[in-house]
Amino acid sequence: xxxxxxxxxLGPIMVGPSSSHTAxxxxxxxxxxxxxxxxxxEGTITLHGSFAKTGKGHGTNxxxxxxxxxxxxxxxxxxxxxKMAKERGLNFNFETSDLGDVHPNSVKFNLLGVxxxxxxxxxSSIGGGSIVIREINDFQVEIxxxxxxxxxxxxxxPGVVAQVTLLLSTAQINIARMLVSREKRGAxxxxxxxxxxxIDNAVLGLMRKLPRIDQALVIESLE
Amino acid sequence: xxxxxxxxxxAETKGLKISEVILQNQMEELEQSEQxxxxxxxxxxxxxxxxxxxxxxxERRSLSGLVGGDAAKVESHRKKGESxxxxxxxxxxxxxxxxxxxxxxxxKIVAAPTAGSCGVLPAVLLTVEESxxxxxxxxxxxxFTAAGLGMIFADRASVSGAEGGCQAEIGSxxxxxxxxxxxxxGGSPRQTADAAAIAMKSMLGxxxxxxxxxxxxxxxxxxxxxxxxxxSAAEMALSGVKSAIPIDEVIDTMAQIGKQMSCALKETAQGxxxxxxxxxxxxxxxx
Numbered sequence: 001x002x003x004x005x006x007x008x009x010l011g012p013i014m015v016g017p018s019s020s021h022t023a024x025x026x027x028x029x030x031x032x033x034x035x036x037x038x039x040x041x042e043g044t045i046t047l048h049g050s051f052a053k054t055g056k057g058h059g060t061n062x063x064x065x066x067x068x069x070x071x072x073x074x075x076x077x078x079x080x081x082x083k084m085a086k087e088r089g090l091n092f093n094f095e096t097s098d099l100g101d102v103h104p105n106s107v108k109f110n111l112l113g114v115x116x117x118x119x120x121x122x123x124s125s126i127g128g129g130s131i132v133i134r135e136i137n138d139f140q141v142e143i144x145x146x147x148x149x150x151x152x153x154x155x156x157x158p159g160v161v162a163q164v165t166l167l168l169s170t171a172q173i174n175i176a177r178m179l180v181s182r183e184k185r186g187a188x189x190x191x192x193x194x195x196x197x198x199i200d201n202a203v204l205g206l207m208r209k210l211p212r213i214d215q216a217l218v219i220e221s222l223e
Numbered sequence: 224x225x226x227x228x229x230x231x232x233x234a235e236t237k238g239l240k241i242s243e244v245i246l247q248n249q250m251e252e253l254e255q256s257e258q259x260x261x262x263x264x265x266x267x268x269x270x271x272x273x274x275x276x277x278x279x280x281x282e283r284r285s286l287s288g289l290v291g292g293d294a295a296k297v298e299s300h301r302k303k304g305e306s307x308x309x310x311x312x313x314x315x316x317x318x319x320x321x322x323x324x325x326x327x328x329x330x331k332i333v334a335a336p337t338a339g340s341c342g343v344l345p346a347v348l349l350t351v352e353e354s355x356x357x358x359x360x361x362x363x364x365x366x367f368t369a370a371g372l373g374m375i376f377a378d379r380a381s382v383s384g385a386e387g388g389c390q391a392e393i394g395s396x397x398x399x400x401x402x403x404x405x406x407x408x409g410g411s412p413r414q415t416a417d418a419a420a421i422a423m424k425s426m427l428g429x430x431x432x433x434x435x436x437x438x439x440x441x442x443x444x445x446x447x448x449x450x451x452x453x454x455s456a457a458e459m460a461l462s463g464v465k466s467a468i469p470i471d472e473v474i475d476t477m478a479q480i481g482k483q484m485s486c487a488l489k490e491t492a493q494g495x496x497x498x499x500x501x502x503x504x505x506x507x508x509x510x
Contacts (some may be wrong), residue, residue: 003225006249007263009336009373009382009399010344010366013270015325017285017438019338054436054492057287057509059329079329127383128337 012129014073019107021051021058026078027222029067031133031145034122034219038113040068043092049104051125052096064107068092072223073129084180102134132210139190140181145222147176147194152207153215154207156182156189160212164191167207173197188214225378226471227334227416230292232372234412238367241402241412244363245371250368264363264370266321267333271322271345274332278321285327287509290439297447305434311354319346319450323443336373336382336395339438342446343396344369344403347453351407369399372419372470380478384431385490386482389442393449394426394477398470400453401460410461418474422456422461427473428480430488435506 014023033040051060059079066081069090077084085092099106103124110120122135133143136151141151150168154160161180170177174196182189199218207216234244250257279298284291297317297347300306306313318343326332326341335344348369350360373382381387401418410418426449434440460466467472487494496502 003252004377006245006260006367006370006372006374009370009377010267011333013266013331013333014338015329015331016338016341019334022329023338050436053510057285057435057437057439058288062329076331103487123339126409127385128334131346171355 008071008128011190012073015076015078019129020057020125020127021055021060022063022078023073023104023129024127024131025051025055025060025063025107026067026071026073027129027131027145028110028123028125029064030070030072030222031067031123031143031219032109032111032119033068033070034039035121035133035136035151035217036111036113036119037217038115038117040111041090041114043068043109043111044095045092046095046097046099046108046110048097048099048102048108051105051107054170065092068111072097106134106189136190141190141192142179143192143194143219145219148195148221149219150191150193150199150207151217151219152191152196152213154189154191155214156186157212157213160189161191163210164193164207164213167203167210168193168195170198171203173198173199173203188205225375227372227375227419227474228462228469228471229410231412231416240364240368240404240406241371242367243416246364248371249367261313263365264366264385266310268363268366269508270331270333272349274322274325274330274341275318275345275349277330278325279293281480283324283328284328285324285437285439286435287435287439289437289505290443291324293413293443294318294324299312313371314353314445314455314497315346315350315454316449319343319447320350320443321348323446327437327439327443335369336376336399337384337392339384339442340392340396340446340449342402342443343393343449346450347400347404347457348407350450350454351404356406357494361407365403367477368406368415369403372399372402375471376474376477381481387477388429388484388489389445390426390429390477391481392431393430393445394423396446397426397449397456398423400450401456403443404453404457405460406432408461409459410457414460416470418457418460420468420470421459421464422453422472423470423477424466424468425452425456427477429497430484431490432488432497433490434497435509436492436497440502440505451456473481
């Protein structure tokens, strides 16, 4: 971690009671929604560890739904989130389970979107409201939501990574961090690129037309 | 590593307040104008004021039902003129309880430095504001003093209960509030350091033992006590009482004690009050 600043020590402005169980949970829900890329209408939310044990008293379930509805950690409607979801016909169910060797404050979302998209996301609240997304559709990732992030599902063949990075460099987009993981050699792979500049729809459109790219998604940074 | 002493010396040499030294430091490090920093800090102050107001006005209960209504009790006792320890101290207690009750009831607060210790700083600053003639600008500057000292805690030790126990949360908050109160009351940079050291010394070793893992028992009342320790420390420092051990060494000591503390006593709800017969019963009833 870098040096702290005055606003790390006074802030965030948030709805309590806990920065990791409440503020972080809102951000996890918001991030899962961004990864789905559309309005979630249905979902199963699985709580792990401390989220499962003390989430109820910290309003973690309310906060996760608030995030899925697009609220931020200082939104005073967070306690009303489940009611608001119900009114809009959105259906989110909670389960508790052991998600294995992950951070104690972790959650798994299985979401269905309004346009039929589905995604499975695992994320952790790692303290002070900070979060990290650990898994998207069983692929290991590490997304903290502090940069615009490009997620590309592609075939594991030579040159695919180069095509993507060339397209970004042509669009004057600088890559801050990059991670490539795959199921096995030659099979499906996932690329996660955090960038300094926003990636607009035109670039995303070109990306999707590239050969051997199955899916490309831009996740905007959290505020 | 940052040291508060460096800032005290810089402030003394240049004839500045500690807050002005911290403000300059942050303008450089964050590459932001003074005006931008003041605007951001002003948002924090507004939320602090609002959380005190909301907390004193209502009698909400937290989701667990363990917390709520105590701020109103203390405030009403005080308003009847029945305070044992004086209007100001009693007011500080009510305000600290108010903010943490708002937090436990899912209302809006400023983490200062954490959500679990959000009551101390607003209670102390707004109490000083009631007692002395101070401007809004001076309160904002005092918040920079508090936050700047908080940065030293974060750098040299920790402000997380899971890492350092409650001494790292409410202890840090009390030290930050003590330094801010001294500056607000017109004390010298050296006196802010003494007040912070005295406050932190009184909180060393404080364990983090939340019943049922919630930021409620004993956290809420500890915030009120933290506020009174901050004001007592500020009173001593303003009177010229010095801390025998300097603030940076006290902070290093806090870090060391945090390391020596068992994990059961650091926010895991596996020790301390959390495992008393009543604590266990609350946990069983609740989960």
